[in-house]
Each structure stands twice: as C-alpha cells, then as structure tokens.
Amino acid sequence: MAFGVWLLRACALVVLVVMVSAGTALAAPSGWLALDGSIRSATGTVRDWANSGLGAPQGCAAGAVDLPGTGGIFNCGAPGAGSSPPSPPGLTPAAAADPSIISSAFIADPISTDTTSCGSGDPTVIAGGSKNGDALNSYSLTTQSVPAKDDLGNVYALSHTRADNGHPELYFGAERLVNNGDSHIDFEFLQDRVTITAQCSGSFVGHRTEGDLLAVVDFTNGGALAGIAVYQWHCAAEPGPQPADGTVCDPIGGTPPQHYEPIANPGSVTFLVNTIDIPCGGWVCRDKITGTTTTVAARDFMEGGIDLLGLPFTGCLNTFLPHTRTAQSFSATLKDFTGPSPLASCRTPISGSTSTGAGGSVSPGSSVQDTVTESTGAGFTPTGGVAFFLCGPTQVTAAGCPAGGTQVGAAKPLVAGAASSDVTAATSAAGRYCWRTEYTPDAVSQGVYLAATHTNATSECFTVAAAPAPGTPGLPNTGHSAASGGSASSAWALVAAVAALAAATAAWGRAGRRL
Ligand SMILES: [Ca+2]
Numbered sequence: 167m168a169f170g171v172w173l174l175r176a177c178a179l180v181v182l183v184v185m186v187s188a189g190t191a192l193a194a195p196s197g198w199l200a201l202d203g204s205i206r207s208a209t210g211t212v213r214d215w216a217n218s219g220l221g222a223p224q225g226c227a228a229g230a231v232d233l234p235g236t237g238g239i240f241n242c243g244a245p246g247a248g249s250s251p252p253s254p255p256g257l258t259p260a261a262a263a264d265p266s267i268i269s270s271a272f273i274a275d276p277i278s279t280d281t282t283s284c285g286s287g288d289p290t291v292i293a294g295g296s297k298n299g300d301a302l303n304s305y306s307l308t309t310q311s312v313p314a315k316d317d318l319g320n321v322y323a324l325s326h327t328r329a330d331n332g333h334p335e336l337y338f339g340a341e342r343l344v345n346n347g348d349s350h351i352d353f354e355f356l357q358d359r360v361t362i363t364a365q366c367s368g369s370f371v372g373h374r375t376e377g378d379l380l381a382v383v384d385f386t387n388g389g390a391l392a393g394i395a396v397y398q399w400h401c402a403a404e405p406g407p408q409p410a411d412g413t414v415c416d417p418i419g420g421t422p423p424q425h426y427e428p429i430a431n432p433g434s435v436t437f438l439v440n441t442i443d444i445p446c447g448g449w450v451c452r453d454k455i456t457g458t459t460t461t462v463a464a465r466d467f468m469e470g471g472i473d474l475l476g477l478p479f480t481g482c483l484n485t486f487l488p489h490t491r492t493a494q495s496f497s498a499t500l501k502d503f504t505g506p507s508p509l510a511s512c513r514t515p516i517s518g519s520t521s522t523g524a525g526g527s528v529s530p531g532s533s534v535q536d537t538v539t540e541s542t543g544a545g546f547t548p549t550g551g552v553a554f555f556l557c558g559p560t561q562v563t564a565a566g567c568p569a570g571g572t573q574v575g576a577a578k579p580l581v582a583g584a585a586s587s588d589v590t591a592a593t594s595a596a597g598r599y600c601w602r603t604e605y606t607p608d609a610v611s612q613g614v615y616l617a618a619t620h621t622n623a624t625s626e627c628f629t630v631a632a633a634p635a636p637g638t639p640g641l642p643n644t645g646h647s648a649a650s651g652g653s654a655s656s657a658w659a660l661v662a663a664v665a666a667l668a669a670a671t672a673a674w675g676r677a678g679r680r681l
C-alpha cells in the first residue's frame with residue numbers, strides 16, 4: 167500500500183475514533199496528554215511526553231539531554247558510557263509535582279548492540295518460545311541478540327487521574343529502532359506485582375488476573391501500517407460469565423479456559439503513529455537506520471491512551487510489561503521485553519488519624535476512640551468502610567499497630583472521607599496502645615483506590631500509666647484497689663489526686679521559702 171493511502175486510512179480511523187469519542191460520556195483518553203503523533207509538547211502548555219524545546223533549559227546533570235521549555239513528563243535522559251545503554255530520563259519537576267499523575271515508568275531498554283553487566287546483547291529477552299497468555303511463571307529470560315524489528319528501546323507509560331470523573335486512565339508510548347520491517351509490540355498491563363528472580367537469566371514470578379490488559383500493536387505491510395487491538399484476560403471460557411476484575415486465574419491445562427479475549431472498545435482507546443520525522447524528547451533516541459539520537463523517523467513512534475473505566479475495567483493494575491512478538495499472530499513467539507516495571511493505576515489513600523490521648527497518657531480503663539480521614543491528592547474523596555483495631559501493650563511495635571490487635575466494633579462507613587471507631591474501655595493494662603485502620607473501597611471506589619492499612623506511632627498511640635501500688639511510701643494506703651472491689655481507674659484517680667495535692671503542697675512550701 168502506498169504510504170499516502172495508508173495515511174488516508176489512518177486519518178479516517180482517527181476521525182472515526184474522534185466521532186465515537188464525542189458521543190461517549192466516558193470517552194478516552196481525556197486529552198490530558200496530547201496523543202498527536204509527537205513526543206514533544208507542541209507549545210509548552212500542552213502536556214506531552216517531553217518538553218517543547220522552546221524556552222529555558224530545565225537544569226539536568228552534566229552530560230544529560232536537557233530539553234528546554236515546559237509541558238513534558240520526562241527529561242534528562244543521558245547517553246551511556248562506551249557501549250552501555252543510555253540512562254532513562256526522570257520526571258520533570260512539573261510532572262513530579264503534578265498530583266494527578268498516579269504512577270509512571272520510562273524504560274531505556276538495552277538493545278542488541280549494547281553491552282551490560284549480563285555481557286553483550288539484549289539482557290531482557292523472553293526465552294524458550296513462550297507466547298502471549300502463557301502462565302507468567304513459565305516465562306524465563308535470557309541474554310541474546312535480537313533482530314532490530316523485535317528490539318525494544320525506549321518504552322514509557324503513565325497512569326493518570328481524570329479530572330472529569332476521578333477514574334484512572336493509561337497513556338503509553340514506544341520508539342521503534344527500524345521502520346522498514348513488520349514488527350509487533352505488546353503493551354501488557356498486569357494487576358499482579360510481577361517480578362523476575364534474577365537479571366540476565368532468571369525467570370518470571372507472577373499471576374494472571376481477570377481484567378489484565380494487553381494492547382497489541384502490529385506494524386505490517388513492511389512496517390508501514392499500524393493497527394491496535396486490546397485484549398483482556400478472562401478466567402472463564404467464552405461466553406462467560408466472568409468473575410470480578412481482580413480474580414487471580416493462571417492458565418491451567420493443555421487448552422486452558424483462561425485466555426486473552428479481544429474486546430470492542432472504540433470509545434475507550436486512542437492510538438497514533440507519527441507520520442513524519444519528529445524530534446526526540448529529553449533523552450537518547452536510537453534509530454538503527456539513520457543512527458540519529460535526536461530524530462525519530464516516521465512510523466517509528468507510537469503512543470496510545472486507554473480509559474480504564476470505559477473498557478470497562480475496575481481492577482487495579484500494578485505492573486507494566488511490554489514485549490515484542492516475532493510475527494503477527496497473537497500466539498507468535500515472544501522476543502524482547504522490558505521491565506517488568508511497577509505501574510499502579512489505583513491510588514493508595516492518604517490516611518490521617520488521631521486517637522484519644524494521642525502521644526500522651528490516659529488513666530487505666532479510660533474510654534478511647536480513634537478517628538481516621540482518607541484523602542487523596544487528586545480525584546474524588548475515597549468512599550468505603552474502615553475497620554478499627556486496637557493493639558495492647560503486648561502487641562504494639564515501634565511502628566504502632568501494624569498487625570494484630572482486637573477489632574473494635576464493626577467497620578464504619580466513610581462520610582466525607584472520615585470515620586470514627588466505637589468507643590472502647592479495654593485499656594486496663596498499663597503500657598502503650600496503638601490503633602490500626604483498615605480501609606476497604608466500596609463499589610464507587612473500586613478501580614480507583616487500593617485497600618489500605620494505616621497506623622501512626624505518634625497520632626494513633628497513647629499510654630496507660632501504671633497505677634502506683636497501694637501503700638507506696640509517701641502516699642496514704644487507701645485500702646482500696648481493683649483487686650478488693652474498686653475499679654483500677656478509680657484507684658488510680660484517687661492516687662493521682664493525692665499525688666497532685668502533695669505536689670501542690672510542696673510547691674507552696676518552696677514558694678513560701680522564697681518569701
Ligand atoms: Ca504526543
């Protein structure tokens with residue numbers, strides 16, 4: 167196909183996406199990051215992966231690529247020494263201070279001509295003919311040479327809280343090394359926290375989960391034509407029903423019912439490829455044909471966005487695992503990968519807490535209560551329930567009440583982000599007490615907030631002072647103790663009153679001597 171024809175078709179696709187988006191309330195993505203086929207911010211006010219290049223340098227370390235201007239997410243990548251791969255950029259100060267960014271990842275994956283601590287070659291290659299949808303625990307990695315069309319270089323992604331509905335959306339991008347051959351790139355987003363056992367030749371550790379996402383990009387027709395499809399992991403054979411997003415289900419058996427299912431999502435996904443040569447961002451771009459590190463050739467850059475709620479998806483992603491396939495078939499052998507990188511789509515609420523007697527002491531048997539607030543830097547106030555646990559003197563740690571303790575009452579619903587526990591008087595033993603709160607999102611907050619456990623060793627802890635033993639020298643023996651029928655608190659109060667009177671008397675005496 168002539169490139170002009172492809173461009174026309176690509177434009178028609180874009181028009182279609184825009185038309186569908188215009189009629190969809192939860193269209194995606196929101197437009198917060200410009201999906202326009204370019205890496206740099208067009209003006210410095212539009213947000214994109216890299217600064218505009220127009221304006222003042224941002225102040226990178228010596229030797230780094232400092233792209234002037236504003237509007238960018240990433241800046242200050244640096245060339246590698248010798249044959250080492252480049253260093254990835256970090257967040258720009260503006261992006262680091264942007265509360266709407268939930269999580270981000272920029273991976274400068276080594277390419278075949280690099281040398282790393284694993285030796286020469288690409289140290290992140292999926293070994294042994296594994297394919298999409300295989301059990302993650304069956305993947306292993308190796309270091310080897312990778313054809314340029316299958317070799318990942320710069321890959322990036324971020325999760326972001328939409329301003330309109332407070333739900334997360336994903337943006338992702340990548341740069342190809344060559345634009346003259348078919349290539350097939352998968353952007354995989356997993357809910358499990360996937361890891362590898364060791365660099366160079368380890369294996370993957372992780373599970374597949376209902377709702378996991380796989381955005382499949384295929385450059386066909388000699389690398390000119392890019393198409394995208396989105397799959398979601400399903401636990402049950404079609405037509406379902408499927409369990410809730412977040413249900414762990416690894417593939418089992420020779421023809422497992424667990425599988426990646428293509429999903430229709432015209433209003434929830436946008437994807438673009440650059441049609442002309444474009445400037446690189448504030449990092450090192452790598453082009454195996456031109457050799458340039460500052461220009462990305464036409465059809466070498468791709469960027470996309472997904473509205474998670476619109477798919478729909480109500481789980482919480484935690485891992486970004488891009489990889490390439492050796493052929494167009496969905497089940498073709500996997501080749502290069504990057505990461506797996508932490509990339510969270512759900513926010514952990516910011517918990518604040520205060521308890522009765524916080525940081526001080528209360529008398530034995532006192533009634534105490536804990537109050538918690540759940541807030542966030544962006545989006546709507548968390549909703550759901552909070553369970554309260556009180557750790558006694560034998561259970562507290564230096565961190566407060568990180569585990570264990572006794573639940574006090576039933577879980578309380580958050581009202582405007584706040585909840586208070588029932589009152590408890592289970593404070594008879596002397597020593598230190600601390601609270602823990604356990605937040606659970608309700609249906610409204612599913613897919614937006616993570617469940618969260620909170621304890622604060624300062625604001626959520628108090629001490630029950632030991633009652634001086636009856637008959638303590640210098641104090642009257644009241645003959646009244648908890649063991650003999652009085653409550654510990656009343657005995658303590660009486661002793662405390664006597665002690666206070668003695669102190670006041672002593673002070674009066676000292677004052678009198680000064681006269
Ligand atoms: Ca862009």
Ligand SMILES: [Ca+2]
Pocket residue numbers: 275276277278288317318319502503
């Ligand atoms: Ca690579």
